């Protein structure tokens with residue numbers, strides 16, 4: 001927790017005019033749609049991803065194109081041990097990527113345990129648009145990607161390989177809560193996801209998730225991010241939700257679907273995220289003390305809300321008013337648990 005605070009402090013100094021406000025809703029909702037849309041993303045790296053997405057939205061592009069663009073930025077421009085080409089591998093030293101994309105009209109696509117293809121979110125979009133299926137995994141997903149013109153390339157970086165070699169000395173699978181991001185070799189961050197939600201100037205919603213999943217996971221493990229309803233759910237009638245944190249908890253609770261359904265029943269995005277976190281705690285009260293789960297949601301008129309199990313979850317908000325805002329989510333537990 002201390003590391004995260006320090007990191008955020010550093011970021012405020014270095015990252016242009018990024019702001020951090022606790023529990024602040026991101027501007028008047030209706031005007032967001034009228035002024036070209038809004039895009040929100042998990043974590044501090046969401047600022048850069050949002051800006052990539054905003055280039056589409058501000059040019060009148062669709063929410064779907066925007067979230068694909070934002071996720072592609074995270075997969076290749078960002079070098080982070082939890083997303084895309086710089087991701088940490090599984091316990092066998094193999095980097096496997098998970099991604100999903102969903103349009104507010106119900107169309108969706110996903111890939112899981114994809115190896116050696118650098119833009120899983122775009123492969124997920126091709127699954128959505130060019131196959132009768134929703135999800136492809138492993139070798140089949142890779143074959144499909146290559147047939148679609150994606151190039152196979154070794155993605156595991158020397159830094160990630162070194163981190164894995166160091167991890168093997170103790171070989172303990174231990175998800176960490178919000179540790180400081182460390183872009184040096186031997187990095188300590190061991191899980192996070194870019195979850196992105198957008199609404200465009202026509203009021204259409206879309207979302208995307210992309211991640212390398214939990215570092216040092218079992219080979220073949222799939223998290224929530226590529227599972228529609230767990231890590232991502234979008235419905236133009238209501239709103240959209242995405243998640244980050246230990247994916248098994250999201251899967252157990254069909255959590256992103258739950259958040260959207262709670263909004264359908266009349267909750268605000270913030271109330272729905274909070275209620276979903278309460279569900280996670282109720283289901284596994286002891287476990288929830290030592291792992292992180294975070295939800296981010298946006299209603300069909302652009303209102304934004306978030307909630308987490310533990311402090312330290314930040315999310316980025318971008319619209320015509322401001323492209324670099326960073327907000328801190330409220331959480332169930334206080335800093336003592338982290």
Ligand code: ASP
Pocket residue numbers: 191192193211212213214222223224225243244245246247248
């Ligand atoms: N949800 C991701 C997974 O379980 C990891 C994360 O977002 O922290 O694969």
